[in-house]
Amino acid sequence: MRGVEAAIAIWGETRRGIFLSQALRRFGEDLVEGERQLASTLVYSGMRRYSLWVDIVKSFLHRPLESLVPITKDILILGCAGLLEIKHFFPQALVNAFVEVAKKKRPTDAALVNAVLRRIASEGKLRIEKLKDSPNLFDQALLWGLPHWIARRWAESWGMELTKKLLIAQIIKPYLSFRLSPKASIDEMSSQLSKRGIKNWKSPYFSYVLRSLSFGHPPSIIGYSEGSWTPQTESSIFVSEKVVSLSAGKRRVLDMCAGRGIKTGHILEKTQNTIIEAWDISKKKVYTGQRELERLGVLERSVWKAGNSLELVPDEAPDVVLLDAPCSGSGTWSRHPEGKWKLSASKLRSYSRLQRDLLRRAVDLVAAEGIVVYSTCSMFREENEATVGKVLCSTPDIIEIEIDGGDFPLQRGRPFGYYTWPSSPWVDGFFLCVLMKR
Numbered sequence: 001m002r003g004v005e006a007a008i009a010i011w012g013e014t015r016r017g018i019f020l021s022q023a024l025r026r027f028g029e030d031l032v033e034g035e036r037q038l039a040s041t042l043v044y045s046g047m048r049r050y051s052l053w054v055d056i057v058k059s060f061l062h063r064p065l066e067s068l069v070p071i072t073k074d075i076l077i078l079g080c081a082g083l084l085e086i087k088h089f090f091p092q093a094l095v096n097a098f099v100e101v102a103k104k105k106r107p108t109d110a111a112l113v114n115a116v117l118r119r120i121a122s123e124g125k126l127r128i129e130k131l132k133d134s135p136n137l138f139d140q141a142l143l144w145g146l147p148h149w150i151a152r153r154w155a156e157s158w159g160m161e162l163t164k165k166l167l168i169a170q171i172i173k174p175y176l177s178f179r180l181s182p183k184a185s186i187d188e189m190s191s192q193l194s195k196r197g198i199k200n201w202k203s204p205y206f207s208y209v210l211r212s213l214s215f216g217h218p219p220s221i222i223g224y225s226e227g228s229w230t231p232q233t234e235s236s237i238f239v240s241e242k243v244v245s246l247s248a249g250k251r252r253v254l255d256m257c258a259g260r261g262i263k264t265g266h267i268l269e270k271t272q273n274t275i276i277e278a279w280d281i282s283k284k285k286v287y288t289g290q291r292e293l294e295r296l297g298v299l300e301r302s303v304w305k306a307g308n309s310l311e312l313v314p315d316e317a318p319d320v321v322l323l324d325a326p327c328s329g330s331g332t333w334s335r336h337p338e339g340k341w342k343l344s345a346s347k348l349r350s351y352s353r354l355q356r357d358l359l360r361r362a363v364d365l366v367a368a369e370g371i372v373v374y375s376t377c378s379m380f381r382e383e384n385e386a387t388v389g390k391v392l393c394s395t396p397d398i399i400e401i402e403i404d405g406g407d408f409p410l411q412r413g414r415p416f417g418y419y420t421w422p423s424s425p426w427v428d429g430f431f432l433c434v435l436m437k438r
């Protein structure tokens with residue numbers, strides 16, 4: 001099983017700080033589709049509930065996990081994730097595949113890998129069943145794959161019922177939503193995808209969005225290079241669509257953290273006369289953002305600047321500012337599970353300070369009677385209502401505007417803004433707040 005070997009190599013890369021998606025792209029290229037899917041399932045399952053697999057492996061080891069060399073630890077953790085998460089493989093075949101990798105990479109540990117994984121295959125589920133029955137918050141955090149301090153923080157902010165939803169959301173397997181360009185026909189695209197075996201149907205929220213059961217590499221899917229569609233989660237689409245409706249009749253939009261230009265491209269595709277000034281601190285993202293707009297054929301209505309948005313100066317005062325702020329990404333952890341294991345309380349505080357400073361700057365820059373749309377993909381109130389609250393308190397000429405989400409599942413923040421709860425493979429967690437300068 002080459003997928004198992006690739007999964008171990010990908011996992012090793014993430015220990016060196018590379019994103020799963022990036023490493024998967026690199027190592028997955030030479031694999032046939034079935035093996036690529038196996039590698040992807042193993043590494044994402046491994047990362048989503050990392051602390052659970054470590055806990056289970058430890059319970060079957062007669063020596064400290066920390067005393068093993070990294071490659072043996074990786075084999076045991078991914079082997080455990082595979083055995084307890086993948087339903088369609090005969091467990092013995094999976095154990096054998098991991099033992100084969102151990103024989104190649106660390107022959108002296110192959111017998112240990114065989115013994116531990118065999119026990120996990122026969123007894124590991126019992127540990128999971130026990131955790132399922134426990135009412136204890138930390139047992140639940142372990143079961144669903146959330147660091148304890150975050151579970152405690154969310155339980156204090158949201159109460160147990162909503163925290164349970166956030167816990168379960170950790171293991172939702174994400175799939176692609178296709179945001180179609182105004183030039184593309186949804187029925188035509190749908191039938192093209194079906195012909196290629198990609199099951200798809202219309203989103204219940206947006207007339208120009210198709211949902212799929214694919215998590216394939218977008219550039220290899222039909223129509224991508226021609227700009228016919230863009231992969232974008234439906235929560236993110238909701239934010240940029242809000243900017244489109246709020247900028248009706250207005251010309252100048254400033255996208256203060258444009259990143260790779262996903263929302264920038266959407267706004268430009270849906271408007272005719274709007275000009276976007278797009279900023280990002282990362283030169284590499286600015287380059288990628290420009291290529292993204294080129295792909296969509298809307299680059300000429302944008303002006304890009306690489307630099308710190310706390311210091312850059314717009315060519316003209318913007319009528320609308322989108323601040324899609326850097327954040328913990330906690331609403332998207334099922335898609336990017338590495339984030340939760342890297343986050344610390346002090347990192348969260350530093351996000352919160354940066355968000356407050358960026359929002360103050362957004363409010364300073366926007367023209368009189370202009371609009372600021374503040375969004376994060378975070379479920380921490382520190383990054384959302386608290387940020388908005390601090391800026392509203394210190395800026396008397398700013399008010400919050402209520403918005404209508406239509407059918408989109410919005411929940412009012414406490415007391416500012418709106419949340420979308422992470423609830424399906426196409427809808428991540430998001431926060432959005434619209435402010436107006438009087």
Ligand SMILES: C[S@@+](CC[C@H](N)C(=O)[O-])C[C@H]1O[C@@H](n2cnc3c(N)ncnc32)[C@H](O)[C@@H]1O
Pocket residue numbers: 236256257258259260261262263264279280281282285307308309310324325326327
């Ligand atoms: C949530 S991402 C933006 C995603 C983007 N709006 C999109 O839809 O594709 C936040 C971005 O903020 C950028 N960033 C972080 N600190 C910044 C700063 N001080 N000034 C400008 N950009 C910053 C990051 O490089 C990152 O691309």
